[in-house]
Amino acid sequence: MEVADGVHRFGTRMVNWYLIERGGRLTLVDAGMRGYWPQLTDALRSLGRKVEEVEAVVLTHAHADHVGFAHQVKANSDAVIWVHERDAEPGLRRFPPFRLYLRPTAWPLLAHGLRNGLLATPDAAEVRTYTDGEVLEVPGRPRARHLPGHTRGNCALHLADASVVFSGDALVTFDPYRRRRGPRLLIKGVNEDNDQARASLDELAVLNARLLLPGHGEPWRDGVAAAVAEARRNGYW
Numbered sequence: 363m364e365v366a367d368g369v370h371r372f373g374t375r376m377v378n379w380y381l382i383e384r385g386g387r388l389t390l391v392d393a394g395m396r397g398y399w400p401q402l403t404d405a406l407r408s409l410g411r412k413v414e415e416v417e418a419v420v421l422t423h424a425h426a427d428h429v430g431f432a433h434q435v436k437a438n439s440d441a442v443i444w445v446h447e448r449d450a451e452p453g454l455r456r457f458p459p460f461r462l463y464l465r466p467t468a469w470p471l472l473a474h475g476l477r478n479g480l481l482a483t484p485d486a487a488e489v490r491t492y493t494d495g496e497v498l499e500v501p502g503r504p505r506a507r508h509l510p511g512h513t514r515g516n517c518a519l520h521l522a523d524a525s526v527v528f529s530g531d532a533l534v535t536f537d538p539y540r541r542r543r544g545p546r547l548l549i550k551g552v553n554e555d556n557d558q559a560r561a562s563l564d565e566l567a568v569l570n571a572r573l574l575l576p577g578h579g580e581p582w583r584d585g586v587a588a589a590v591a592e593a594r595r596n597g598y599w
């Protein structure tokens with residue numbers, strides 16, 4: 363589904379990933395879960411494109427539900443996997459603490475993850491790292507904004523020409539662990555540093571864009587600052 367000019371949203375009710383098409387060139391933002399690979403091949407076919415044409419997979423962070431099929435893209439193309447330098451070590455695949463999945467509200471997410479090969483996400487990968495403020499030399503040229511807390515290297519990606527911010531898991535519009543909707547931070551236990559995650563909202567709020575595309579949940583079309591204000595109203599945890 364095209365959510366902005368040349369920006370397509372895919373995934374499931376649980377997890378999003380995105381495709382940027384600029385000047386006929388392709389960048390992926392996140393790579394869903396491993397089992398979402400057919401979504402990519404179907405999406406590219408419907409756009410008349412091929413996996414070999416993907417030039418970059420830019421990860422907002424290194425959680426396994428965002429690293430997903432990145433390795434498979436790389437194996438089938440010359441694509442470079444990009445991740446913030448602080449999420450590149452020790453490996454490229456992190457899992458939230460398993461105890462989070464013990465809550466009944468998280469069972470559908472757990473079942474979904476198990477069905478979609480979450481635990482089999484490869485760890486090792488050759489990556490290119492990026493830093494805060496960097497304009498990535500990939501199709502679309504998003505600017506990275508380091509918003510640590512969810513993970514130490516979590517970033518938003520700002521596509522100014524399309525008035526789009528990909529917020530990763532710095533702010534979501536659906537928390538699949540608690541099954542709550544609306545702009546918010548994810549459940550406390552999933553963040554590496556909750557205080558930092560809360561503080562990073564201030565940094566997110568200053569990004570000037572109308573459309574916020576989160577790692578989880580529906581697009582938010584009323585501006586990034588309003589999404590942050592709404593997250594604060596929803597309470598942090």
Ligand SMILES: [Zn+2]
Pocket residue numbers: 423425512531
């Ligand atoms: Zn995450």
Ligand SMILES: [Zn+2]
Pocket residue numbers: 425427428531577578
């Ligand atoms: Zn996530």
